[in-house]
Amino acid sequence: MVTMKKTKFFFSISAIFGLVLSLFLFAGLAGAKERSPNVILILADDLGYGDLGCFGQNTLKTPRLDKMATEGMKFTQFYAGCTVCAPSRSVLLTGKHMGRTVVRGNSAQPIVIQPDQHTLASVLKKAGYATACVGKWGVGTPDNFTNPNDVGFDHFFGYVNMWHAHNFYPEFLIRNGKVQKLRNEVAPKWKRCQDPKLPQAGRGVAVKKVDYAPDLFAEDALRFIREKHEQPFFLYFAMNVPHANNEAGNRGMEVPDLGEFAKKDWPEPEKGFAAMIKNIDRDVGKVLDLVTELDMAKDTLVIFTSDNGPHQEGGHKADFFDSNGRYVGIKRDLAEGGIRVPTIAWWPGSVKAGTADDHPWYFGDCMATFAELAATKAPDDIDSDSFLPTLQGNPPENQWSRKSRLYWEFLERGSAQAVRFGKWKAIRQPMFTGPIRLYDLSFDHEEKKDHAKRRPDLVEHAAHLLDQCHEPDPNWKTPGRKSPPKKSK
Helix, strand or coil: CHHHHHHHHHHHHHHHHHHHHHHHHHHHHHHHHCCCCEEEEEEECCCCCCCCHHHCCCCCCCHHHHHHHHHCEEECCEECCCCCHHHHHHHHHHCCCCCCCCCCCCCCCCCCCCCCCCCHHHHHHHCCCEEEEEEECCCCCCCCCCHHHHCCCCEEEEECCCCHHHCCCCCEEEECCEEEECCCEECHHHHHHCCCCCCCCCCCCEEECCCCHHHHHHHHHHHHHHHHCCCCEEEEEECCCCCCCHHHHHHCCCCCCCHHHCCCCCCHHHHHHHHHHHHHHHHHHHHHHHHHHCCCHHHEEEEEEECCCCCCCCCCCCCCCCCCCCCCCCCCCCCHHHHECCEEEECCCCCCCCEEECCCEECCHHHHHHHHHCCCCCCCCCCCCCCHHHHCCCCCCCCCCCCCCEEEEECCCCCEEEEEECCEEEEECCCCCCCEEEEECCCCCCCCCCCCCCCHHHHHHHHHHHHHHCCCECCECCCCCCCCCCCCC
16 A cells, blocks of 8 residues: 555656646747847948849849849838938937937047937847947947947947048957957058047058958857857948948949959949949858858848948949949939838748838837837937837738838938828928929839929928927027927927
8 A cells, every 4th residue: 555655656746846847848949939039230331222133223133132022022112211321320320210310420529329319239139139340330420449349239330430430441440349450551641540539540551461350240140140140139230331442432342353343344443343242142151151051040030231322432433333223313302212221131932032121111110010029119319210010921901001100311412301192292402491392102213303393282281290300409400490390299
């Protein structure tokens, strides 16, 4: 009898232990399934809508990006935050449009995102993500080297100010707040700019070219992925190509090797531009290959886009390769060619292969999207719609519907504003006082037909939106501003 009782007791304990073990195993499996996806955001610099094969480019070849589009989703109405570098990146990082973001222009003054302000990195870091920015920071002109690390990035390697980013063979780069010397040497006339503490430190043209910064950035981005792939991570890979070295004049499209383009009957700047496009394609391919090699493709959202439309700097001409595609305007314009950018999302198993989305999105929407992806709360004070449902095959029923505004402003060249509402786009130049042009983007891609006289009701509505979207900021002077309008309830 005692033996029977002991046996029964033993089996009872075993059963309980087995049950507990099963629960632990189940919890572990459930936890594994609930891991938040990684996010890799790759940002090209001055890449036009028409520079990629999958967006209509016929001369230059971009096989890896074309394959990325074939395996993922193209966004045909995706907009940059602004038409120039610094404010566009500010919109991307803060989730606030141009009327409300921190950095609203390219300025030598130390106007930057402050540590108490939300960024994509700070939001994801609080959600348990490892975070990194590699490449061009260029969000204002920090008076220290730590600004990316101050606003949510665990790791930073690259250029802090945008003028430094013009120089593809700099004498130094910044790694987590410290100066990292390189083997390059700038020409004597640029030696005065090599004090890292200067507002435009590092700009210039190299006479000794050894370390090509874009290659160093690709290596560092891949290293970060390898080191952090066992936990959720956010990588902001901010390339500085195909931007030009503006200080080098017509020799500004700097590359280590012209490769297959050396023998082309093209101007030298166009050969350099073509080589840059090829290198972008190569480096994106390296990222996708590594993600696949580490068996985390189904757990990783990769987005590729550009910070604004194509440039005409460094001797490059935007129309040589038809860089703005079917649209008019280039960098520094609020026409579609200046702000509509080629955008691809890749996430095997979640994003349906070979799809395209025609809903209007913009840089600021990354904040709501990434927060939802990480199952964390987005900041309250943002101008951001989530396109995560679209990525997962559930786009908005109304193609034109948005909760937040699509608004842009540009403070240079006499100033200009633009707003998108539904199929309509309004441009006012100069800001606040100029005439309003009104375009129907559902068919008028080149913004040729101005409907302002025919639709005064929409012009009035547009004027209200243009006034309402701009919030004054003492750091940024805007011409013609009257008293701030009352916000509609």
